[in-house]
Structures are given as C-alpha cells and as structure tokens.
Amino acid sequence: MGTPGTRGNEQKVMAEKVTSALVDAFLLEQLAEWEQARNNFAALSGVKVKEIDVDGMTVKVQFNPARIVSSAAKVDAKSLKERKCFLCAANRPAVQRGIEWGGHYTILINPFPIFPRHLTIPDNNHVDQLISGRIADMVSLAGDLKGYTVFYNGPKCGASAPDHMHFQAGNSDFLTIGKILEDAELVPLQVESDGEAVLSVAQDLPLNMFIIDTTEAQAAQALFDRLYAAMPVPEGEKEPMMNILCYLTEDDEVRIVVIPRKRHRPSFYGTEGENSILLSPASVDMGGVFITPLEKDFNRLDADIIRQVYDELCLSDEEMNAIIEKI
Ligand SMILES: [Zn+2]
Numbered sequence: 370m371g372t373p374g375t376r377g378n379e380q381k382v383m384a385e386k387v388t389s390a391l392v393d394a395f396l397l398e399q400l401a402e403w404e405q406a407r408n409n410f411a412a413l414s415g416v417k418v419k420e421i422d423v424d425g426m427t428v429k430v431q432f433n434p435a436r437i438v439s440s441a442a443k444v445d446a447k448s449l450k451e452r453k454c455f456l457c458a459a460n461r462p463a464v465q466r467g468i469e470w471g472g473h474y475t476i477l478i479n480p481f482p483i484f485p486r487h488l489t490i491p492d493n494n495h496v497d498q499l500i501s502g503r504i505a506d507m508v509s510l511a512g513d514l515k516g517y518t519v520f521y522n523g524p525k526c527g528a529s530a531p532d533h534m535h536f537q538a539g540n541s542d543f544l545t546i547g548k549i550l551e552d553a554e555l556v557p558l559q560v561e562s563d564g565e566a567v568l569s570v571a572q573d574l575p576l577n578m579f580i581i582d583t584t585e586a587q588a589a590q591a592l593f594d595r596l597y598a599a600m601p602v603p604e605g606e607k608e609p610m611m612n613i614l615c616y617l618t619e620d621d622e623v624r625i626v627v628i629p630r631k632r633h634r635p636s637f638y639g640t641e642g643e644n645s646i647l648l649s650p651a652s653v654d655m656g657g658v659f660i661t662p663l664e665k666d667f668n669r670l671d672a673d674i675i676r677q678v679y680d681e682l683c684l685s686d687e688e689m690n691a692i693i694e695k696i
Contacts, residue, residue: 387470389514395468396486399478403464406480409435413482417664423672424575427545430659432667435481437647444524449532456491456533470513471506474536483653483660484539486517491535498524498531499608504593505586507536508623511615512586514538518547518616520652525633526612527651537652541616545657546626555580558693559595562588568596568696570689576655576679577689581625582618589625599695600629601688612652628655629692632682637674646670650678 400407417432443449453460458467458475467475470490479487490510500521511519517538524531541547555569558579565588569580579596583589600609610630618624639645646666654660659675661667684692 387468387476387513389516392468392476392488392514392517393486395466395476396478396488399464399466403462403478403480406478409480410482410485410487413485417667419667421670421672421675423675426549426575426657428657428659428675429545430661430667430670431483432662432664433483433660434662434664436483436660437662444529444531454495454530454533456489456530456535457495458493471509474506474510479537482539483658484543486540488514488517488538489535490519490538491530491533494534495532496534497607498522498528498534500611500613501597501608502590503534504613504625505590507613507615508583508586508589508625510536510538511617511623515617516541518544518614518656520615520656521611521613522651523608523610523612523630525606526610526630527649527654539653543658544614544653546614546655547616547618549574549657550580550624550626559592559696561592565589566592568592570693575676576628576683577686578655578683579627579629581627582622583625584622586623589623593625593627595696596627596692599692601692603631612655614652614656626656628652629684629689630682631684631688635678635681637677646674648678650682654678655683 400410419430421428465477467477470476473493474490475493477489479489507519518541519536519538521536522528553574554572556572557567557569559568565585566581566583571578571580581589581592597609602609612628614626616624634649637644637646640647647663648661659670661670
C-alpha cells in the first residue's frame with residue numbers, strides 16, 4: 370500500500386494467475402486510494418458521447434477534456450528526451466501500484482481513462498514501442514483478460530510514450546469494432562498450424578484491416594510475422610505503421626485486428642485555425658470510438674470528417690492488395 374516516498378517498482382501485487390476479476394478488483398482498490406485517478410474515472414460518467422453512421426458502420430465520438438494530455442502529446446525525439454518517462458517504475462507516482470504479468474510486464478490502471486475500465490501495461494524495461502515479437506504476449510494477455518480489449522499503438526500511430534513499450538486495455542463493450550466485425554465479411558488469406566491461426570481481410574468497411582483469429586499464441590505470432598514482413602516500412606521508421614486490437618471472443622478464440630496506417634495524424638490536426646481539429650487517432654478511434662478533447666471538435670465531427678481520417682491515415686484497397694500479394 371502507498372507508503373509516501375516508496376517507489377512504484379517496489380509495490381507490486383503478486384498473483385498466481387491474472388484474471389479480469391483480479392484486475393477489476395485491483396482497479397477498485399487503486400481508485401479508493403488515488404484521488405486524481407478516482408476523479409478522472411468519475412468524470413467519465415459525465416462525458417458527452419454521440420453516435421455517427423459511417424456508410425453503415427456505427428462509430429462513437431467521445432468529448433473527453435482530460436485526454437488533451439494524450440492528444441496534444443509532443444512525441445518528437447527532443448520532447449521525449451526532455452521529459453521523465455511516465456511509464457518507468459522509478460517515475461510513477463508512489464500511489465500507483467501494479468500487477469506483474471508475463472515475467473516482464475506490469476498491469477497498471479490508466480489515470481487518464483477513456484474506458485470505464487482502462488489499463489496501461491508497460492514492459493518493465495524502458496525499450497522502444499515496437500510490436501515485433503510481442504503478438505504472442507498480446508494474445509496471452511487478451512486470453513487472461515476476458516472482457517477486455519488489449520491494444521497497441523505504433524510509435525507514430527497514437528502512442529503518447531513511443532519510447533517505452535506498452536499495451537493498453539479497456540472493457541471491450543465500450544468499442545464498436547467487435548460488433549462491426551461480427552457483421553462483416555472476412556475473406557481468409559492464410560492458415561497456420563492446421564487452423565490454430567487464420568489470417569483474413571475484412572471486406573467493404575470504410576477502413577481497411579486484417580484479422581487473425583487464433584487459439585494458440587505462437588501460431589498467431591508466426592502468422593503475424595508473415596503479415597508484418599509484407600507491410601511497408603516508411604522511411605525513417607523501425608517498423609510498419611499500425612494499430613492493433615486484440616480480444617477474446619464468445620467462441621473462446623482470440624481475435625487480433627491489425628489496422629495498417631500510412632500517416633500519424635490527419636491533415637487538419639491542430640488547435641490553431643478555424644478548420645483544425647485536435648484529433649490524434651489511435652487504436653481506440655480505429656476501434657470505433659473517436660476521442661476529442663475539445664468540445665467544438667466533438668460538435669463538428671461527422672461522417673465526412675471520419676471518412677477523411679480513414680482516407681488519409683489508413684490504407685487504400687490497392688495498398689492492401691500490395692501487402693496481400695507479398696504475404
Ligand atoms: Zn520509460
């Protein structure tokens with residue numbers, strides 16, 4: 370428990386088996402002892418939400434003033450060097466405890482939530498935000514955290530700490546992607562290990578994405594590796610740009626949603642000028658919930674603007690086909 374001056378890395382809950390029930394109880398404990406987090410989670414119940422139909426697909430828009438910290442985050446190399454990393458155990462507030470997971474990750478509550486249940490899951494080491502070799506971890510984590518969607522934002526795809534590897538997770542029923550994909554047509558592309566993992570592409574959605582359905586983490590990793598190798602790496606980047614969402618389905622399979630990206634932020638991104646909108650899309654936005662920290666932007670967001678986001682940030686059919694041909 371939070372002894373003042375005790376460092377975060379010395380306050381871990383040791384658990385035999387991490388489950389969503391254990392994590393839910395941990396969230397409540399943290400809210401009871403951490404005022405800032407409690408206030409931010411409580412404020413969520415008052416945030417405005419609206420629904421927009423984009424070509425038959427339902428997305429939500431959330432007006433969330435507290436998220437300005439993330440949406441306006443400076444993630445250039447100089448700014449990162451000058452700030453203390455908020456995901457390193459040594460810099461975390463004393464009150465923030467964690468649950469050890471997978472040998473080298475720690476499950477934390479996110480003090481700037483979007484979801485009613487929102488977690489941040491950093492690696493215990495300050496290493497770059499890169500997904501290479503970590504899909505098996507994501508699948509295992511989603512398997513343990515039933516009811517949560519685990520997600521990954523590439524370093525130029527919405528991550529506000531691109532210098533420290535981390536996943537996030539939030540309660541799945543908040544996002545619309547699960548329902549969207551239940552209704553979507555998936556075209557299978559490749560099968561791994563006698564069907565333990567199947568790679569598909571979703572058809573006729575306003576944004577393009579790949580899906581891996583799996584019952585086995587290593588088979589998913591092998592299939593993801595082939596997809597990863599086929600995706601373009603922009604100049605100056607260490608890996609292909611993408612958002613990934615991953616969750617356990619009703620059928621006890623893990624579904625991995627890979628949304629390839631070609632751009633960090635939309636052309637209208639900003640706070641200055643009449644036509645600028647403070648929108649820095651990440652996995653949550655691509656998963657069906659657009660987050661706007663400014664009320665004027667919340668009011669303005671409509672299907673046309675969201676279509677423009679997909680067109681500018683996500684891949685065209687031709688760009689998807691170029692990847693498919695290489696897999
Ligand atoms: Zn760090």
